[in-house]
Amino acid sequence: MTAFPPKTDDELLRLDVPSTLRFGLPAEGHARRVLFGDGAIAAAVTLGRLGVLPRSVAYLARVVRAGGAAYAAALDLPLPGETPARTAGGWLAAAAGVAGGVDDDETLARWFEAVAALMELRLTAGTSPAP
Numbered sequence: 220m221t222a223f224p225p226k227t228d229d230e231l232l233r234l235d236v237p238s239t240l241r242f243g244l245p246a247e248g249h250a251r252r253v254l255f256g257d258g259a260i261a262a263a264v265t266l267g268r269l270g271v272l273p274r275s276v277a278y279l280a281r282v283v284r285a286g287g288a289a290y291a292a293a294l295d296l297p298l299p300g301e302t303p304a305r306t307a308g309g310w311l312a313a314a315a316g317v318a319g320g321v322d323d324d325e326t327l328a329r330w331f332e333a334v335a336a337l338m339e340l341r342l343t344a345g346t347s348p349a350p
Contacts, residue, residue: 230320234261237313245317263337269303280331288318
């Protein structure tokens with residue numbers, strides 16, 4: 220296995236999260252690993268810098284699980300605040316465009332749960348600003 224150098228938060232912020240969702244949600248293998256690896260970390264950094272609480276992202280995961288990607292994408296405020304809502308809305312729209320059913324909705328919900336867990340870990344470790 221090849222070890223990759225760690226990425227800084229600023230490098231992760233340049234990652235195209237909607238693309239990781241479009242390619243990683245319906246696929247297995249490398250694209251899915253990128254989605255749940257760098258893609259989830261980039262999302263956690265982004266939302267952390269916007270002051271979003273991890274519990275809000277965990278709640279969004281429950282909404283996705285209950286209603287699906289398309290339902291969540293149609294919400295006016297998927298996360299509290301205008302900028303976080305617009306950010307998450309873009310991610311949800313990208314996912315809804317490729318989601319092919321309940322399995323993809325479940326994968327998206329698990330991804331949002333991973334993002335929330337990473338946000339909580341970053342807060343606990345002191346590597347993310349407190350909201």
